[in-house]
Amino acid sequence: MQFFDKLYTNITQNQSLLFVGLDPNPEMIPSRYRSQDVITGLGDWLQFIIQETADFVCAYKPTLGFYQALGIPGLELLYKTLAAIPSHIPIILDAKHSDLNTSSIFAHTVFAEWHVDAITLSPYTGQDHVAPFLVYPDKAVFILCCTSNPGAETLQQYPANDSPLYLQVVKEAKNWGTPEELALEVGTTNPEVLGLIRAVAPERTIMARSIWAEGSNLKQILEAGLNSNGDGLLIPVPQDMLSNPNLSQEIQSLRAEINQTKSQINADASSCSVWLPDVHFEDQQLQNDLILQLYDIGCIMFGKFVQASGATFPYYIDLRKIISNPQVFNQVLSAYEKIIRNLTFDRLAGIPYGSLPTATGLALRLNCPMVFPRKEVKAHGTRKVIEGNFAPGEIVVVVDDILISGKSVMEGAEKLKSAGLNVHDIVVLIDHEQGVQARLRENGYRSYAVFTISQIVKTLYQAGRINDEQLLAFTES
């Protein structure tokens, strides 16, 4: 079972956002386990924690460093601890791995031999360090984006408070893996920090750390960290609670407090003025996330841009950049695919050059033949207008990037039609609106868009990516 399915099944079954650290820390061992030798005492304590908590938590998080520090017996203790965890509860190994050279072999050890479900990684070595962990389809990674360690402040906040490094880490990490592969680890006592990260990553699961350090500000932490579905946040059981002989009762009270606060927050949110009852939130969130990612990789630019028609727009969309980012490209293809799957057709066609990679990706995904109308016809060789094989009379769905006036896509469709193909449907990523779909309809084409430009602008404004001035320039255009 995929890590996040396992995690969310457990969250629902145990009604719990709580996860427990399974750390054999000799300094924290309760006195009742001290009479035995260290390893036995630590082992008995960990078994006690698992027994007391298994019905009330969503995940366990053993920290590798504590086991390594105990030498060979420590590793044996890790195997014993992993074996004692009920198989339906996901295990997040806290390794904060950060070495590129050992990433492939370490990924094999933890996922294929130890069978843990997820691992924490440090982000500094970048995507190529993370990739070897993502080749295991049912597993996941948690990227450390922020720690509460005061000594990390100067790095994390660099270069300035309005664009700190930890937010850049979040933006970058989102490009490394999908929300089904990659989550975030956030250590902070400050709900504001958690809120900023949630705004940048509305779709990601966040594992909160260190939230109890400054007493209980549970409500603010939950308000800042929960996603718009009222979940997506994992809460640590405080370390000192794990020494308590009445652990099971303590943990149930904490779970009840969290669930009650969460219900209150969700109830308050449902009476707020922007509540949209007809929106399917999961889809909406994926769409919003894709918009933010497109913006973050530079596909959506604001400023004054002259279009082919001579008109000046307050933005320019360059979707040709998507191909340089496989993770975003994959999500873009999924968005097109959702629309195209409902259409009836024999072939796909991409409009050159910008939409050829998209059409190729979709043709491979849908196992569907592809053609394309040439932009310019060669003066030599076959002098073909249409590339690829086809039979006249077949139905072609045309794929393009953005509709402004509709001129380029209609030119392409006309070339296909003059070769005897039928074109009824045009699918694009972005509809510039201002009547372009009606214009296509007048010319005999049905058109479908993943996003409208006003939806994009609204999402970017709400997420703080564009300011009042940029919003105004758009609404006045």
Ligand SMILES: O=c1ccn([C@@H]2O[C@H](COP(=O)(O)O)[C@@H](O)[C@H]2O)c(=O)[nH]1
């Ligand atoms: O922001 C923009 C605007 C235009 N393009 C390119 O133009 C065509 C769409 O323009 P039509 O007027 O509909 O022909 C689009 O395929 C792009 O190639 C753009 O990339 N970004």
